Amino acid sequence: VDAAGNLDNFEGQAARLVSINKAVGLLGGATKEEALRLDRARVPVLAPLGFRTSAMSEQLFTTGLPPAMQGRILAQFLAEKIPAAGTLVIDPRRDETLAVAESFRRAWTEAWSKRDERAEATPWNEIMLPKEVKHAEWAAGVVKEKAKTIVFAGTATDFEALRHAWGASAPLLVYAGDDGTWTPREQIPAQTIYLATAFALGKESAKALEFAKKYRAATGEDPDVHAALAYDNVRLFADVLKKAGPEKADKIAEELLKVKDFPGLTGPLTFGPDRQLRRPVFVADGTTAVPAVVKKYDP
Numbered sequence: 001v002d003a004a005g006n007l008d009n010f011e012g013q014a015a016r017l018v019s020i021n022k023a024v025g026l027l028g029g030a031t032k033e034e035a036l037r038l039d040r041a042r043v044p045v046l047a048p049l050g051f052r053t054s055a056m057s058e059q060l061f062t063t064g065l066p067p068a069m070q071g072r073i074l075a076q077f078l079a080e081k082i083p084a085a086g087t088l089v090i091d092p093r094r095d096e097t098l099a100v101a102e103s104f105r106r107a108w109t110e111a112w113s114k115r116d117e118r119a120e121a122t123p124w125n126e127i128m129l130p131k132e133v134k135h136a137e138w139a140a141g142v143v144k145e146k147a148k149t150i151v152f153a154g155t156a157t158d159f160e161a162l163r164h165a166w167g168a169s170a171p172l173l174v175y176a177g178d179d180g181t182w183t184p185r186e187q188i189p190a191q192t193i194y195l196a197t198a199f200a201l202g203k204e205s206a207k208a209l210e211f212a213k214k215y216r217a218a219t220g221e222d223p224d225v226h227a228a229l230a231y232d233n234v235r236l237f238a239d240v241l242k243k244a245g246p247e248k249a250d251k252i253a254e255e256l257l258k259v260k261d262f263p264g265l266t267g268p269l270t271f272g273p274d275r276q277l278r279r280p281v282f283v284a285d286g287t288t289a290v291p292a293v294v295k296k297y298d299p
Contacts (some may be wrong), residue, residue: 003034010037018043025241025252027233030226035060044252046237048229050179050198051096052276061256063233063269063277065179065198067096070281071103071153073196073297074176077283078149079111082172085122086149087142089162091129097153100176101126104151129154139165147171156182163191175286180225184287193286194294199228199266200282202293208265212290222290232264270299 001017003009010029017023018041029035029047036053038045039060050064078086088104091097105124112121125145130138139162142150152159153176160182163173168190175182175195184193201208211231215223236259244251257275261268267280278299284291 007033007037010034011040014038014041017041025237027230027237029060035062044256046233046256048226048233050276051099052274053095058275059253061253061271061275061277063229063236063279065196065279065281066276067099067178068103070176070179070196071100072107073281073283074151074174074194075104075107076111076297077194077196077295078151078174079108082149083112084148085124086147086151086171087145088124088126089129089142089150089152089154090126091154091158093131094154096178097176100153104153104176124151129158133158135161136165138162142166143169143171149174151176153177160185163188163193166191173286182286183224183289187287191287194283195286195291197225197282197284197291198279199223199225200284200291200293202282202296205266205293207263211265224290228265232269235264236262236269267296267298 001013003013014026014037017026023043025044026038026041027046029038029045029049032049032051032053035045035047035049036055039057043059045060047060047062048064049062050066052062088101090101108124109121125147127142143166149172151174152162156177159175159177163170167188170191173191173193175193179197199208201212212223215227239262240252240255240259244255257271259269259271261270264279270278272278280299281297282293283295284293
C-alpha cells in the first residue's frame with residue numbers, strides 16, 4: 001500500500017493489512033517516525049533504517065547503516081588516508097547526527113593510537129551548524145580555518161547548499177548524513193567527496209553489478225541504496241517465512257534473530273541481538289551517480 005507520506009496512513013494501513021489481509025509481517029519505514037507507526041501493528045517489521053530508539057519493540061528489525069558504524073568507518077578511513085585532523089561540522093538538532101559525531105571522535109582516537117601508541121590524537125575542530133544558517137556566509141567562515149578535510153554530519157539539504165558555496169575551493173569533503181539522502185545533483189569541478197554507505201558498486205561486487213544491470217533494464221534508472229536495501233529485505237523476509245511457515249507469524253521474529261551470513265547483494269548479512277543487521281560498509285566516491293567503492297569494511 002502507498003501511505004502517501006502521511007504518518008497516520010502508515011499506522012492505519014498497517015493495521016488494515018494485519019487485521020483484514022492477515023499479513024504476517026511488514027516491509028517499510030524509511031524514517032524513525034514511519035517505522036514506529038508500522039511497529040504498532042504488532043507483527044515483525046523489516047525497516048531500512050540504521051537508527052534504533054527505545055520506543056521500538058522487539059518486533060522491529062532494522063537493516064540500514066547505523067550512525068555509530070558510519071562514524072566509526074569514516075574515522076578509520078580518514079585516519080588511514082589523511083593522518084591529520086580537520087573540521088567536523090555537526091547539526092546538533094538530530095539524534096542520528098550526534099551518534100555519528102560521538103562514534104567518529106572515539107574511533108579517530110582509537111585509530112590514531114594504533115598507529116603510534118606514544119602519540120596523542122589531534123582532535124578535530126568541531127563546529128555546530130546554526131539553526132537558521134545563511135549558507136554562503138557561514139561557509140566562508142568555515143573555510144577560513146583552512147582545514148584540509150571537512151566532515152559534515154547533518155542533512156543533505158544543508159550539505160548541498162554548503163558544497164555549492166565552497167565550490168572548487170572546497171577541501172576534501174565527507175558527507176556523514178543519513179545513508180542515501182544525498183546524491184550529487186551536479187558535478188562541481190575539483191571537489192572530492194567521500195561518504196559511507198551500505199551499497200556501492202565496485203569491480204569485485206559481481207552480485208551488486210548484476211543487480212544494477214537488471215535494475216537499469218527494468219526501470220531505466222541507476223539503483224540507489226534504498227533499492228538495494230529493499231531487494232535484500234524482500235529476500236530476507238522470503239527466506240525467513242519459508243522457515244517459519246506461513247501460519248506461524250509468531251515464529252518470524254525468532255527466525256530473523258537466527259539470520260547469520262545471509263548472502264546479501266554486497267556480502268553476508270547477520271542480525272545481532274539488538275535486532276540491527278550487521279552488513280559490509282563501503283567508503284565510496286560521492287561524486288558519481290551510483291557511489292563507487294573506494295574501500296570495503298567487513299562487519
